[in-house]
Amino acid sequence: MKAAVIYHSVTGNTKNMGELIAKGMNSVEGVEAKAFPIENVDTDFANEAKCIVFGSPIYAAHITGQMMNYMLAEAGKLALAGKLVGAYTTAQYVHGGAELGIRELLDHCMVMGALVYSGGGSFGKPVIHLGPVGIDNTLDINQFAENFEVYGKRMARKAVELFGE
Ligand SMILES: Cc1cc2nc3c(=O)[nH]c(=O)nc-3n(C[C@H](O)[C@H](O)[C@H](O)COP(=O)(O)O)c2cc1C
Structure with missing residues (x-):
């Protein structure tokens, strides 16, 4: 089963965290995951993917204009x-x-008819209610790395459970 992460990133934080999600997804047997910037999405791969995670930096308390446009x-x-x-x-x-x-x-x-999932608190710690958040280098974003990898694994496991390998 294919899985994809699609993100917008200017200074690399959202890219790095997206790649950790893909790493977590790839740790699940039967899953092939790739991360793509919005400027260079492999549409064939993403179309085939049964699980897609979207990522954006926060600008003025919203996703970026570029991500909104995407x-x-x-x-x-x-x-x-x-x-x-x-x-x-x-x-x-x-x-x-x-x-x-x-x-x-x-x-x-x-709105596009997708099934929304995160795992929430159902796996215990790390509890990831809506989706993982990384606070940039003002707080050392790497301390959030494990959450992103674990989240990728949980998303991919649920996708395999729903759709098979
Ligand atoms: C124009 C601009 C607006 C921003 N607005 C916010 C904001 O409203 N809240 C916040 O927490 N961070 C804000 N940030 C910080 C970014 O969200 C943060 O550094 C993010 O990790 C950048 O992602 P990137 O490295 O993938 O581009 C802003 C950054 C820029 C450049």
């Missing part, structure tokens, strides 16, 4: 209806709007 203009081409989807963000402040951004991404996916 969701409006391009994500409709990914056949999201019935797929398992999730979302993550990176931000500068814990109060900077990161979870609002996750909700924005998930709302887009729901």
